[in-house]
Amino acid sequence: MSDIAIPAGGHGHQDAHGHPKHLQHHFHSSAQQFEASKMGMWLFLVTEILLFSGLFLVYFILQAKHPQAFIEAHHHLDRNLGLLNTIVLLISSFTMVMAVQSAALNRVKATLGFLYTTFTLGGVFMVVKYFEYSHKIHDGLLLGNLFSYAGAKVPGEYLFFSMYFMMTGVHGIHILAGMGVIAYLIWRTHKGDYSGEYYTPIDLTGLYWHLVDLIWIYLFPLLYLVS
């Protein structure tokens, strides 16, 4: 066992090799740190999927119990706005990919450009959502006991709106959180903290953003295209 190198005194990790600034003390290499971070992010995304699965499950059960009410109620949604938001998010996923790619290639300006674009598209999505919401609120098409729409044709239409507001609400919170993180990334990129060697936060935020996008891809047909 003479091949085990034993540093003379002090803490083994501080000597010999130069330490990159981003490398935390308990990792041996940047690659190990990156792999661990990526794994942590995927596990977090699994919890997100399970969180939304709960909502999806409730949606399917209520729809099975009240199919007519769901068909009737979904006519109040504006398909065109939903489609617009779908396209906006798809493009934002593309710009996010480009931001990660630019960061990997150490193109700081391009990275910033793509991050700003992604942030803006997230904002556009929320603005469209705001107009949709205010229209529903104006008509009294709200969740639970706030539902006051007089022209409901089938009993149980408020169940659809309970689901609509909870699902798009939880999703919207995730978009806002993602925009917050992207704003933080923009700030860090301006400071010059990321390089071709270390851009893990941008990479991981990309994964998150794609998941939030993907969930919308499921929400759109479920809510806007019932019949």
Added chain:
Amino acid sequence: MAQVLTQQTSAAAHHPEANYLTENTGLKNWLLTVDHKRIGVMYFWTIMLMFFVGGVLALVLRTELLTPKETIVSADMYNQLFTLHGAIMTFLVLVPLIPATLGNFVLPMMLGAKDVAFPRLNLASYYIYVVGALMAVAAILGGGLDTGWTFYTPYSSTTGGGVSVMTMAAFTLGFSSILTGVNFIATIHKLRAPGLSWYNMPLFVWGMYATALIQVLATPVVGITMVLLLMERLFQVGIFDASLGGDPVLFQHFFWFYSHPVVYIMILPGMAIISEVIPTFSHKPIFGYKPIAWSSVGIAVVGFLVWGHHMFVSGQSEFAGAVFSFITFLVAIPSGVKIWNWMATMYRGSISLGAPMLYAISFLLLFGIGGLTGLFLSTLATDIHLHDTYFVVAHFHYVMMGGTLIAFFAGVHYWWPKIYGRMYNEYWAAIGCLLVFLGFNGTFIPQFIVGSRGMPRRYYNYLDQFQFLHVASTIGSYVLAIGLVIMAVTLIVPLFRKRYDAPGNPWGAASLEWSVSSPPPSHNFLHDPVVTHGPYDFKAVRELEKMGSHS
């Protein structure tokens, strides 16, 4: 390896003061620490505070039940007290109990790592836990929380205000649990020392891995359940309310989809501790390493498919009931595999009856009873009679306290010298263990009997013929409390000694955390360890120590 061990101990001998407890002291350094050992210690004392509160509530409940009708508290108060006892003990004590305390402390060391994969998230999980605990306390002080810890609708969606706060507390605590789970999975995958293959890991790590899987996969579901319940209370969204077009039983499905797997979040870490203590104190390598390792994962997987056995009388279809009953029986197989392997490990071993081993043997007996009485409840026909009686109460206390907590006490006595660097008095530790064992059985054996005779759980009042058994149970709980106090005093007294008198490896154990001084240095290992012998290769350890003492 010999060289490594020698170097590690001698370097520590040069700086006897330099360990994780004495370096960078001061409140701020503790509160902002990212050291997994300190976070484990902070978790330990916080959870013990909660355990104390939950335990006092239990004593009040038992005292109230000394006589039928009012003894010391009113009926409304009683409803709130058992809700708080249950909610505190499950969400605040049992769920984080072993992973967040002993797991945090020893898991990275067992892997030969300097820390968990995400130290800052680890600290965040602690503070999220504290916030969740404060919210739970707020719910207690606010009053009116009388639903039982299960929050069944429609009662929970219509009753007083405390439920909302408690719901948010449960949601918050779930976050904390998820962060621990994510951290452990990533740590086990990515931070193992060179030479530490999956089948070379101590079984404690396997247990933690299976636990972490459940934490990550089940907890988000209770998160969304709590959100839905909160929305139901705020806006009557109709999901769990039949009069609004929803389904109250749906809540039970959602709740138990998490809350059954959560009992495996509680028991798997307990089994993980037993898998360490028994071979070490039998001085014999573990029997059936792979079956024990995979039975942890097996329990985690099967545990996701049995939630319906809480709902045999809820009106779910008989076919569903039969399926759930069958799958529930399957859980007995991996549990039995573990029990038999532990006993085979002890067979022809050279058993020393230190306090950890006494608790481990108690665990085998108590968990055995808890597991076997579970079979009565998973049988459809007998469950109809026993459902919601004291039999159920006794059963899950045998599993949760006789299993998880007793295993935790085994672990605390096992790693206490490592954590604080001081040995405790073996005599008093054994007395404490004996009283805990006797008191525990004294509390819950009468409950099996009274339950099988029809005493319903959660009832304030009871028929006169049940009084004898209730009094017996209450006396048992007092003995149990005295045992716990003796245990606490035995463990705390040595901490006032200035000198560290615990050797690096007091039990002759073979996993990596014992290869460094007690208490461990701040960065765990003075240099990166390389694993050359298995976690239960006690012979190799004895030979290494002989060589070390001669050099």
